[in-house]
Amino acid sequence: MSEITAAPDSVRDEPQPSARKLRGNLGVASIVFLVVAAAAPLGVIGGVVPLGLAAGNGAGFPATFIISTVILLLFAVGFTAMTPYVEEAGAFFSYVRRSLGLPAGIGIAFVAIVSYVALEAGVYGLLGPAGVAVVDLFGGPTLQWWLFAAVAFAVVTLLGYRHIELSSKVLGVLLSAEIAIVVVLDLVIVARGGDHGLSTGIINPSAIVSGSLGIGLLFAIISYVGFEATAIYRDEARTPERTIPRATYVALILIGVFYAVTAWALVSGWGDEAAVQRATDSGATFLGDTAQRYIGIVGADIITVLYFTSLFACILAFHTIASRYLFALSQRDVLPASLSRPHTKHGSPHRASLWISGVVAISVALAAVFKLDPAAQFYTWFAGTTTVGVIVLLIATSVAVLVFFGKDRRGLSQWRVRIAPAIGLVGLLGSLVLILANLDTLVGGSSVLAWVIVGLLVAAFVVGAIVGTRVRDNTVAQS
Template identity: 80%
Template sequence: MSEITTVPDSLGSPAAPPDRKLRGNLGVVAIVFMVVAAAAPLGVIGGVVPLGIASGNGAGFPATFIVATVVLLLFATGFTAMTPYVDDAGAFFSYVRQALGFPAGIGVAFVALVSYVALEAGVYGLLGPAGASVLELAGGPALPWWLFAAAAFAVTTYLGYRNIELSSRVLGVLLTAEIAIVVVLDLVIVARGGDHGLSTGIVNPHAILSGSLGIGLLFAIISYVGFEATAIFRDEAKTPERTIPRATYAALILIGVFYAVTSWALISGWGDDGAVAHATGSGSTFLGDTARRYVGAVGADLITVLYFTSLFACILAFHNVASRYVFALSQRDVLPAALSRPHDRHGSPHQASLWISAVVALAVLLAVVFGLDPAAQFYTWFAGATTVGVVVLMIVTSVAVLVYFARDRRGNSLWRIRIAPALGLVGLLGALVLILSNLSDLVGGSSVLAWVIVSVLVAAFVAGAAVGTRVGAKVGTA
């Protein structure tokens, strides 16, 4: 352990040179906006929830969000307990490096980078068609999806280059708007008593255990991707020892309550059986149809617009996360040192941000050249990789927490550093089994593609660990 906790300055210790540190003044609210925006709540409500209702456990699906929230709160208990002892930004890989060694940490970093860049790129496949729908709604011509992706890409690249606080303000506005419209829809449905009374499926054991509970849990777990990125903003946060844990808990609880309540309200809006039937037959328009039924055409049109902005917010949030992973890796001399020089005026990881933009641009360009369907192929394939990658990251981080506190509790209770992380680990392992068992369905029914995704993630870890071993050996930490 001692050789891990005394990493030299060149590997990003607390004494790292000031000119390789990001600058910012983010509080709890700003970080919560960042990570909740990454989870794309309106995108989940409009896309994942109908799938969970149709393919999962029907009227009992809202309860799976409660289960998922509990599992992730157990994970967060150990994650935040370790936060005061991880002095540098880097999120998961900093925690893993601290407990399991430098090579393992860099291997995890490579998996994280692949996972986050994949989702940032893939979401352009949803944003493009959504932008086309908004333009057509306004009476404009039908344009190819990649034009809207290109416009959003330009704005994302600009904001990623600037100070993080500008991005947080943009995300705050967009996130507030999308949550507000859905809350209004929820209140109208509840006030009108639903289709024929409010659903009891959320508390009915028979409904919760009906259909395919495993598929329901799978869709619930993947809806939280993004919440775990709170720690990547450590260098730009005010009093990170307090801000990061508070932001992590707040983001999880906000997401969990929003998903559970809204999915319950949507089911109530059609009735238990009617919701399952409508989600099965018209899943892609489920949210819009519900809005049109309860708040009229104007409300439905507004949701169409906010769905587009929700996807943009998701892209911007993941771009910021991925840029900071690149910055943190370059601080440790794993990537070129030039990428860890913050902008003189903005204090942003501008070079790392441009590097991520280049990779994403290449991915989108290849999707256009090869004629991939933007949603059914481009987004689905990349989102499948992200889902597996992020759950694996949380599993390894849970192990790191248990190892780190194995010999010294550092004044923490057994619940916080052993029992809760262990229970969270069990829940995450169960989620991984569900995801891998159904991965071929998630990526369009191709078992070959599912194996390719897993192989890419394994290769990323192996490559990262090899690089970590080489870099660590130079300074005597491997």
């Protein structure tokens, strides 16, 4: 590997920093749409909730979303407290660099890129079969899953090249539709009183600790992946010092309430024992079966279509996140400087976006060529990588917050900069232990693959840290 050195001052000074900065006017709502879409709410309700009911703590599983929300809100307290002191876009990379130094920051950035690109690519493995189901629903021919992935890929690449506000509007429409249909289902179940009364598992301590609470918490925590990306849109946000913290809290609370209430409603729709049994026997159709039971075949068909669009929204959201991490690294001359020059018209990281598209295209093509099962292998392997990677990012950022405010609280309260972040860190470390202990289960039962995933992330951090020692800490000036 050739030595990577900082670009000469003459190169680094051209173009001016303002020419290497993204442009936008995103408000709280727009950023919330971007990050909530990344969490793929309908995908979680249709996929993760049945798994949590079957393999986790049964009827008490909805309560794990409340626990997870509390842990992540504690993380957000310190995360948002540090936001005014991080004057560059780059999310976790920028926070860790500001507190722990450039080598650690770039190491974390490499972990972030691997994690987000892995999930963007992997979700195509769910989107393809979902597209097959939609065509089948309307009586069309049975097509290969990768054809739907290819069409979606083309649209994502186009939107990633354009202005961020276009992607935000697309995600806003798709997200509103998927949330609306699930809210309708929730209201109908509650109005009818469930199968034989509404479930009390969400508040029953014996139900919450039944079965495997650890597995339940594991599935709940990984359902929030994407919320943490609010800070990556700093350059494109309107008054980021206020917009980023508000968007972070709104996104977390919206996701948490939506997950907890909907999981509780789905359990109520069948009854505690019956819901767990049905999730165990037919988890893949659990949401659709519940919808058909309470809002009819039309409602179930609408959910089938919106499940496909939810996955598309998730892919688009992670594409925008990964592109901006690449852009942030190129601003520091870690990657070619040309990647940090936004599009003259759209103000987007168009070149970084095309790089990400190239990596994803190769991944999907290889999955098709080697005939990997799109969900059981391609998605599962890549999602396992992201799960571990994102928890590591959260932990590193929590440590960065505690170190940054360790000697000087900057006039902020002990609760905000020390107590809450410390409690959140303990919760995240516990989550990481659970994830690593059950990673082989998450990736299809292969302990070898689980170690490969951990090794890949460790290698990404080490390579990034080594690069960081050879690049001058060239802080990008803000206008």
